[in-house]
Amino acid sequence: MLTSFDLLLIGLSLVIFGAGLLKLKAAWSQGRPARRPGDLKGLVLYLLGQREILENRVAGLAHLALFWGVCFYLALAILAQFGPVIPPGLARLVSLISDLLGVALLAGLIFFALRRLGDREAAAPRGVLLPVAVLLIVVLSGFWAEGARLNLAPEGASWHAPAGWFFALLSPASPLFMQIMVRIHFFAVLLLLALVPFTFLRHLVTSSLNVYYRRQEPAGVIEPVDWQQPVIGADQRRDFNWKQLLDAEACVSCGRCEQSCPANISGKPLSPRKVMRALHENLRGGGGMEQSVSQDELWACTTCMACLEKCPVFVEPLDKLVDMRRYQVLDRGRLPSEAREMMRDLELYADTYGRGPAHREDWALGLEVPHISNLPGEAEVLLWVGCSGAFHPQYQQVARSMAHILNAAGVNFGILGKEEACCGDAARRLGDEERFETLAKKNIAALDKYGVKTLVCLCPHCYNTLRNEYPALGGHYQILSAVEFALRLIAKKRIYPKYPLAGRLTIHDPCYLGRGNGIYQPLRDLVGSLPGASLVELEQSRENGFCCGGGGGRMWLHEKLGENINNLRAAQVAHSGVQTVATACPFCLTMLEDGINSLETERPAKVRDLIEIVAMSLGRAH
Amino acid sequence: MTDLWVLYEHRGDTMEEATLGLVNEARRLLAQRGGDGRVTVVALGEDLEAGLQDLGTFGVDRVLYLESPDLGIYQGELYASLLSGLIKKHGPDYFLACHGPDNGDLCARLGATLESAVVTRALDLAWGEDGSWRAVRAVNNGYLFERLRLIRAQPLIASFLPAVLTPPQTGSDTQAPIVRVDYESLAPVTACELLEVIEADPGELDITEADIVVAVGRGVGQGDTFGVVHDLAQAIGGSLAATRPVVDRDLLPYERQIGQTGKTVAPKLIINCGISGANEYTAGMEKSQLVIALNTDPQARIFRFTDLGVLGDLHQVLPLLTQRLQELDPERG
Numbered sequence: 001m002l003t004s005f006d007l008l009l010i011g012l013s014l015v016i017f018g019a020g021l022l023k024l025k026a027a028w029s030q031g032r033p034a035r036r037p038g039d040l041k042g043l044v045l046y047l048l049g050q051r052e053i054l055e056n057r058v059a060g061l062a063h064l065a066l067f068w069g070v071c072f073y074l075a076l077a078i079l080a081q082f083g084p085v086i087p088p089g090l091a092r093l094v095s096l097i098s099d100l101l102g103v104a105l106l107a108g109l110i111f112f113a114l115r116r117l118g119d120r121e122a123a124a125p126r127g128v129l130l131p132v133a134v135l136l137i138v139v140l141s142g143f144w145a146e147g148a149r150l151n152l153a154p155e156g157a158s159w160h161a162p163a164g165w166f167f168a169l170l171s172p173a174s175p176l177f178m179q180i181m182v183r184i185h186f187f188a189v190l191l192l193l194a195l196v197p198f199t200f201l202r203h204l205v206t207s208s209l210n211v212y213y214r215r216q217e218p219a220g221v222i223e224p225v226d227w228q229q230p231v232i233g234a235d236q237r238r239d240f241n242w243k244q245l246l247d248a249e250a251c252v253s254c255g256r257c258e259q260s261c262p263a264n265i266s267g268k269p270l271s272p273r274k275v276m277r278a279l280h281e282n283l284r285g286g287g288g289m290e291q292s293v294s295q296d297e298l299w300a301c302t303t304c305m306a307c308l309e310k311c312p313v314f315v316e317p318l319d320k321l322v323d324m325r326r327y328q329v330l331d332r333g334r335l336p337s338e339a340r341e342m343m344r345d346l347e348l349y350a351d352t353y354g355r356g357p358a359h360r361e362d363w364a365l366g367l368e369v370p371h372i373s374n375l376p377g378e379a380e381v382l383l384w385v386g387c388s389g390a391f392h393p394q395y396q397q398v399a400r401s402m403a404h405i406l407n408a409a410g411v412n413f414g415i416l417g418k419e420e421a422c423c424g425d426a427a428r429r430l431g432d433e434e435r436f437e438t439l440a441k442k443n444i445a446a447l448d449k450y451g452v453k454t455l456v457c458l459c460p461h462c463y464n465t466l467r468n469e470y471p472a473l474g475g476h477y478q479i480l481s482a483v484e485f486a487l488r489l490i491a492k493k494r495i496y497p498k499y500p501l502a503g504r505l506t507i508h509d510p511c512y513l514g515r516g517n518g519i520y521q522p523l524r525d526l527v528g529s530l531p532g533a534s535l536v537e538l539e540q541s542r543e544n545g546f547c548c549g550g551g552g553g554r555m556w557l558h559e560k561l562g563e564n565i566n567n568l569r570a571a572q573v574a575h576s577g578v579q580t581v582a583t584a585c586p587f588c589l590t591m592l593e594d595g596i597n598s599l600e601t602e603r604p605a606k607v608r609d610l611i612e613i614v615a616m617s618l619g620r621a622h
Numbered sequence: 623m624t625d626l627w628v629l630y631e632h633r634g635d636t637m638e639e640a641t642l643g644l645v646n647e648a649r650r651l652l653a654q655r656g657g658d659g660r661v662t663v664v665a666l667g668e669d670l671e672a673g674l675q676d677l678g679t680f681g682v683d684r685v686l687y688l689e690s691p692d693l694g695i696y697q698g699e700l701y702a703s704l705l706s707g708l709i710k711k712h713g714p715d716y717f718l719a720c721h722g723p724d725n726g727d728l729c730a731r732l733g734a735t736l737e738s739a740v741v742t743r744a745l746d747l748a749w750g751e752d753g754s755w756r757a758v759r760a761v762n763n764g765y766l767f768e769r770l771r772l773i774r775a776q777p778l779i780a781s782f783l784p785a786v787l788t789p790p791q792t793g794s795d796t797q798a799p800i801v802r803v804d805y806e807s808l809a810p811v812t813a814c815e816l817l818e819v820i821e822a823d824p825g826e827l828d829i830t831e832a833d834i835v836v837a838v839g840r841g842v843g844q845g846d847t848f849g850v851v852h853d854l855a856q857a858i859g860g861s862l863a864a865t866r867p868v869v870d871r872d873l874l875p876y877e878r879q880i881g882q883t884g885k886t887v888a889p890k891l892i893i894n895c896g897i898s899g900a901n902e903y904t905a906g907m908e909k910s911q912l913v914i915a916l917n918t919d920p921q922a923r924i925f926r927f928t929d930l931g932v933l934g935d936l937h938q939v940l941p942l943l944t945q946r947l948q949e950l951d952p953e954r955g
Contacts, residue, residue: 338883353905393901393923558876558883590902597840598867 002081006186013190020197021205027283028249031242032229036213043212052312056256059115060312062108066135069105072098073142077189092160099146099163106139131199134192141185147171148178203252207313210250213243214314220305220516221468222322225330225433233326233431235288240279240323247315248279257307257317262547263300267562270300272307272317279320289324296561298324299336303429303552305515309543325431339430339556346435350421350442352556353391357418363389363396364415369403372414372450380412381485382452384466386459387422388586394593395458395586401615402458402482408618409494413456419446425461428469430553437473440465444475454478456485458611460512460585461551467517481513483584486614487526497617500532503579505613507535508569508592509545510585523584526610530617536578546572548595550587570595573605581607624659625712626652627777628682629719629728630670637673640720642680643787647747648718649681654749662686662714663798666693666701671800678798680790685798686712690805695819696724702731703810708803709736714777721781729781739775744782824859825852829878832861835889837880837907838873839865841896841917841936848873850940851895857947863887865903881906895936899924916940 002010046052050067054060076098086094113132147167152175158165171177195201215221225232234240257272258264264271278292301321308316328334335343345354361369363385372382383406389399406413421442428436443466447455455477457463467479480488489495505527513519520542527533540546549565559565570592573581581596583589586609593607626648631638641663648661660683665674667689674685688704709717709732717732719725726742733740739755741747745767746758755772760783772778829835836855842848855862862878869879880887882902888909895916897903904927907913915928916936925931932939 341886342882556883558879559870560876564870590900594867594900594902598870600840 009187009190013194016194017196020194020202024197024202024206024249028242028245030238030283031240031245032226032238034223034241034243036243037216038212039214039216040212042214043208046211047208050312052314055310055312056254058111059254062111065101065104065108066112069101069108072101092158096160096162099161102139102143103163106136106143109136109139128200131192131195131201134188134195138185138188138192141181141188143167144171145178145181145185148174148181152178200252203250203313206246206249207252210246210313210315213246215316218464218468218517219308219316220303220318220464220512222319222428224437224472225326231327232330232433233328234320234323235290235327235331237279237282237286239327240320244316244320244323245279245283247320248276248283250313251276251280251311251315252313253277254312256310256312257315260306260310260544262302262304262306262549262565262568263562266549266565266568268296268300269294269561270297275317275320276315289320290327293324295328295334295336298328299557300561301552302511302547302549302554302565304511304547306511306547309515322429322431325429326433327431329431330433335430335432336557338558339553342556343427343430343432343435346422346424346427346439350439351387351391352422352426353387355391357421360385360390360420361415361417363391363399364403367400367403368407370414371417372452375412375414377412379414379452379454381406381454381456381480382447382450383413383415384423384455384457384462385415385420386457386462386586389458390420392586392590394589395609398586398589398609398611399458401609401612401620402456402486404615404620405486405489405495405611405618408620409489411489411494416443416446416450419449421446423462423465425465426553426556428465429551430556440470440473440475444470444473447475447477452477454480456480456482458482458586460510460516461587464512464516481517481519481522481584482611483513483526484519484522486611487522487529490526490529490614495614495618497530497614499617499619501530501534501580501613501617502532504534504536504577505580505582506538506573506576506578507541508538508548508573508581508583508588509541510583510588511545511547511551513584514542514545523582523610526614527582530614536576538572538576540572548583548585548588548591550591555587555590564595564598566591566595567598568595570599574599574601578605579603580613581605582610582613583607584610624652624655624716625662625714626659626716626718627662627664627686627709627714629717629725630663630665630667630674630685631720632665632667632670632673635669635672638720639789640784640787641677642789643784644718644720644782645677645680645682646788646790647782648716649790651716651747659715660684664688664705664708666704668694674800675797678796679792679794681794682798685800686803687800688803688805688808692805696728697812697816698724698727698731699812699814700810701728702735703812704805704808706732706735707808707810709777717777717779719779719781720787721783725781729779733779736777736779737774739772739778741770741772741778741780744780745786747778747780825855825862827861829861829863829880829887829889830885832887833890834858834860835863835880835887835892835907835910836860837863837865837892837894837897838868839895839897839903840867841898842868842873843896843937844871847937850937850944853944854893854895854940854947857944857951858893860891860893861889865897894924894928895940897924898922899927 050064053063109132116128143163144167146164148171150164150168151173196204231239253273255273261272275293282289303318308318342352349356372379385399388395421439424436424439457466457479463479463481507523509520527535546569547565548569581592589607589609596604628644628648631641645661652659662684663677663682664686668691674687677685719729721743729740729742741757741759743760744757745760748756750756755775755778757770757772759768761768836851838851842851863880864874864878866879866881868874869876882905884906886906891912892907892910893914899922913928914930915924916932916934916939917924918935920933
């Protein structure tokens with residue numbers, strides 16, 4: 001039973017734990033306000049199953065053992081204080097379970113300790129080994145106390161305490177030894193509790209909170225700038241919002257983001273983990289992020305969202321990088337020089353190609369593509385062509401294919417024509433929020449002018465921006481991707497693909513359809529609905545899809561460090577041995593084609609947009 | 623009688639069109655001020671006579687010709703000393719030049735020496751209602767404009783942006799007398815002496831500055847095959863540029879990359895060797911004046927942008943072209 005000295009120690013430990021938590025909260029509360037509704041059900045389900053953590057099999061299982069082991073013992077210790085009377089049969093079962101969980105816990109601990117010791121990365125958080133060591137002491141002293149108890153007990157070792165039996169062999173039958181072990185166990189537990197807020201164990205609290213406050217909207221949606229703030233974008237810790245700072249506290253540096261980051265894989269200095277570490281250090285040390293995250297790191301991000309997909313506790317390195325880009329561009333005037341021309345084109349001509357509104361409808365010359373105002377009756381959909389569809393010579397063919405599909409299906413559709421401006425995706429992700437807002441408001445005004453309700457977007461970047469980012473600026477429409485709409489037309493038997501596809505085909509998932517908006521299956525369904533389709537999946541597909549290297553404004557930036565991301569992806573495609581790569585994004589199309597050409601293989605795979613493939617199957621190729 | 627002076631613009635021994643544009647402008651100013659006066663062309667240089675002969679037919683009344691081997695290339699101090707001497711002696715009312723780096727410098731020097739109004743980058747000159755000249759000029763690299771009133775203009779010195787000058791129709795078959803000015807009598811005073819002009823290697827010129835660009839694409843191939851392109855650039859006096867894949871292979875530095883993630887060029891002549899012409903490349907060279915392309919693929923997109931398309935392997939065609947160029951101009955290469 002507990003003595004008053006013990007109670008004092010428990011109280012002290014709890015006070016240190018509480019004070020530490022308050023200090024932690026004070027750290028992330030320095031951030032700007034942000035609205036994040038909590039999700040209790042999500043948190044409970046998450047903690048029970050830990051599905052996200054189990055994505056990484058071995059570490060996930062080790063974590064699961066630790067989590068359930070600690071929870072079980074904690075519950076047991078608390079229950080034991082009430083001295084419940086339990087039948088001997090149940091007591092033996094509990095004993096067996098606790099023994100086995102203890103072994104699992106020990107194994108998990110040793111796994112984590114070895115993993116950290118083997119990690120030579122300087123960015124790995126310090127102070128990880130201390131709590132692991134204390135936990136080891138807790139477990140081992142527990143087992144030894146159990147072993148000593150069994151030596152002293154009349155019935156001796158038995159089947160319901162196998163680990164205790166093993167430790168009994170290593171301990172003397174001395175009551176004093178047992179008492180020492182029990183005390184060590186008790187002190188170590190209290191020490192562990194007091195250590196929680198000050199070591200990486202803080203993730204018990206912060207990561208749980210991060211799961212609770214996780215993003216409810218699709219991944220990669222960038223939040224608007226609050227123009228009332230003294231600093232636009234973020235450099236100092238106070239420039240981030242509290243959720244972003246909580247992210248930094250919740251990150252345990254497991255490195256899954258780094259292992260899936262295309263910039264990191266292709267040999268660029270960027271690592272999402274290092275960015276989160278830098279912000280974490282910054283919360284304690286101060287100074288600007290500028291000093292810890294270099295320009296080369298900052299501009300290497302393709303905003304592919306692989307880090308968001310992989311993080312087991314929903315930490316988001318992306319919005320920090322975008323906020324830091326905003327600071328560089330809007331506060332420091334440091335947009336990378338290669339992108340300046342494109343940004344000027346956006347300013348003067350409202351398109352990324354610098355052709356101007358006068359040429360926005362050139363792609364549709366000689367086709368039946370009416371302006372939205374010239375439609376008989378109400379429009380079924382508005383076709384959002386995008387800059388690439390309107391101006392890029394190759395993607396113009398995709399736009400023409402889409403027009404053909406819509407006409408073949410008898411869809412009453414129109415376009416905005418000269419009144420369509422760039423959606424602003426590249427400007428926003430390159431940090432020029434002002435440019436983004438100007439373009440977005442222009443588009444929203446034009447769409448509202450014609451009372452547009454449903455839009456079909458050719459380009460996933462337009463799709464993501466219009467669907468997920470325009471509502472914050474007052475633009476509310478139903479947005480469909482061209483792939484989804486084409487699939488719907490086939491399902492409703494409004495078009496009949498009849499010409500079979502030749503050769504094997506694979507799908508490259510565009511980040512902004514896939515990870516950004518969870519559209520993976522419609523691409524496969526669309527291929528499946530075409531006659532003669534023989535689909536081969538790439539090793540990295542769907543959630544694990546590898547970026548083409550063109551997102552986040554990288555399309556306009558020079559890739560000077562490491563390997564070219566598109567070449568890496570092209571090599572994966574070549575390895576699959578397919579004749580055609582189908583994708584659904586103008587950037588992916590250009591980047592992959594260039595990557596495949598760079599390989600200079602005998603028979604390079606052809607890169608096509610799915611919409612083009614559907615139009616070919618309808619018997620019309622442009 | 624109003625005397626309007628126009629500075630003669632030339633490249634080598636041939637006249638530049640801008641001279642006639644200035645003469646036209648001078649005629650217009652003269653008409654605004656009542657028509658009584660004459661237009662004088664002032665020429666400084668060496669061996670310019672051939673170009674000066676026909677100026678009369680464009681409405682020039684006389685030509686002042688200052689010839690000396692020292693005037694072969696522009697030297698601000700010397701030119702300003704000579705011209706200010708001439709202006710003081712003859713007392714013209716206007717001195718008009720075509721704006722460029724040299725004349726911008728010259729006009730500023732003249733304005734300071736003569737303590738008179740200078741309008742550089744001029745777009746327009748007009749006689750105001752209050753009886754003084756009004757001018758419009760470009761500032762901030764052409765993004766903004768200013769309107770000026772010229773208070774003290776004896777003479778009025780202006781350098782016009784070439785874009786606003788339009789040459790006149792040939793008019794009469796009158797001859798303008800060429801008056802030679804004695805160089806020695808002007809006794810120019812300078813604080814510096816020119817020793818040597820260090821010529822830039824055309825191959826080293828920034829590609830956005832070069833008049834001739836030789837651009838190379840993936841078609842140049844792997845390994846040690848770059849020599850043929852290099853030789854051509856040398857022979858034609860062009861600056862070497864490349865597409866992104868070539869730069870990625872470290873065959874040329876990033877400063878020489880044309881296209882969406884590189885530089886935008888608009889040279890007088892661009893020769894595209896082994897370039898298929900993806901949109902990302904052509905976006906950086908569409909505004910070039912004369913475009914020649916050499917490619918093995920007749921379907922290559924680059925041929926849509928060319929004035930002259932050559933079907934062939936650059937490794938076979940370029941050596942022949944280089945050889946021919948060297949025959950024409952043995953000093954190069």
